[in-house]
Amino acid sequence: MRRLLVSLLAILFVVLPGAASAQGSAAFLPAFRSDRIIVETRGAGPDVIFIPGLGSTGAAWRSTADRLEGRYRVHLVTIRGFGQTDIGANTRGALAAPAALEIERYIREQRLSRPALIGHSLGGQIALRVAADMRGRVGRVMVVDSAPFFPALVDSRVTTREVEPLARLGYQALMLFGDQALKGQVSALGGDLGLAGDMVFDGLGLQGGDRRVLAQGLYEALTVDLRPRLRDVTAPVTVVYGWTRDTNNPRNRLEGLYRYGFSALPRPAQFVRIEGADHQVMIDQPARFQAAVEQFLG
Numbered sequence: 001m002r003r004l005l006v007s008l009l010a011i012l013f014v015v016l017p018g019a020a021s022a023q024g025s026a027a028f029l030p031a032f033r034s035d036r037i038i039v040e041t042r043g044a045g046p047d048v049i050f051i052p053g054l055g056s057t058g059a060a061w062r063s064t065a066d067r068l069e070g071r072y073r074v075h076l077v078t079i080r081g082f083g084q085t086d087i088g089a090n091t092r093g094a095l096a097a098p099a100a101l102e103i104e105r106y107i108r109e110q111r112l113s114r115p116a117l118i119g120h121s122l123g124g125q126i127a128l129r130v131a132a133d134m135r136g137r138v139g140r141v142m143v144v145d146s147a148p149f150f151p152a153l154v155d156s157r158v159t160t161r162e163v164e165p166l167a168r169l170g171y172q173a174l175m176l177f178g179d180q181a182l183k184g185q186v187s188a189l190g191g192d193l194g195l196a197g198d199m200v201f202d203g204l205g206l207q208g209g210d211r212r213v214l215a216q217g218l219y220e221a222l223t224v225d226l227r228p229r230l231r232d233v234t235a236p237v238t239v240v241y242g243w244t245r246d247t248n249n250p251r252n253r254l255e256g257l258y259r260y261g262f263s264a265l266p267r268p269a270q271f272v273r274i275e276g277a278d279h280q281v282m283i284d285q286p287a288r289f290q291a292a293v294e295q296f297l298g
Contacts, residue, residue, distance in 0.1 A: 035089035040076040049075045053121030057083035081213030100129035114139035132232035148226035167222035174215040230264040237269040242277030
């Protein structure tokens with residue numbers, strides 16, 4: 001009997017190592033717990049991690065994830081404090097960098113094999129952080145209506161030092177007036193970041209959240225410059241953005257700005273414009289966005 005048991009174990013763990021590691025090991029991994037992020041996992045197959053933007057939860061990706069189910073294992077990330085989630089440890093200090101570190105821990109602890117990362121807006125910046133830190137452990141990256149430094153979409157010469165007073169103003173206005181009145185209040189106080197400001201501010205009203213987390217996320221989206229980190233991103237990058245044929249609309253000229261902003265990548269990024277979409281690309285044009293995702297993953 002004992003010899004039979006040993007033989008059976010040998011078949012499971014030696015003769016069929018791929019099946020044991022790819023499927024069986026996941027069942028024995030401890031549940032992931034974090035006081036910074038929440039992760040909802042669905043389906044089976046190659047791993048795809050979705051990271052939402054400012055004021056959004058993993059629910060922003062649900063329709064996209066539904067269409068991947070049965071072919072991919074999707075991981076929907078929510079930063080604590082966005083939507084109706086508990087704020088956890090995000091009550092103070094930085095937001096995006098700790099979130100990126102927790103996603104990296106999740107990848108390691110859950111033994112994900114070269115996952116694809118898809119991030120929108122602030123989530124796109126977080127995806128770039130993860131890819132820069134983990135390098136070869138990330139398979140590919142899609143950033144959706146996001147940039148390594150948002151203010152550079154207005155003026156490529158602008159610096160963090162120059163934009164910081166406006167970002168601080170936005171932080172204070174959000175804490176005082178809330179996300180619904182923020183954009184109007186900042187404009188009344190003389191703040192204007194053009195299209196870059198629209199991209200950052202427009203993300204706030206989708207699902208909202210705790211003012212402390214929204215304010216910190218807004219501040220970081222306006223002041224953090226990830227362009228020096230791009231040289232560490234070895235995974236291929238695809239940039240998806242909303243576009244219009246209207247030559248008077250700033251969105252018509254985004255690709256040139258994006259090409260300059262992502263020029264430090266070791267390999268040139270792929271640029272995919274989604275006609276008829278604004279900042280919430282996956283919501284504005286779901287069918288066209290889904291096609292871009294399928295091509296990216298294919």
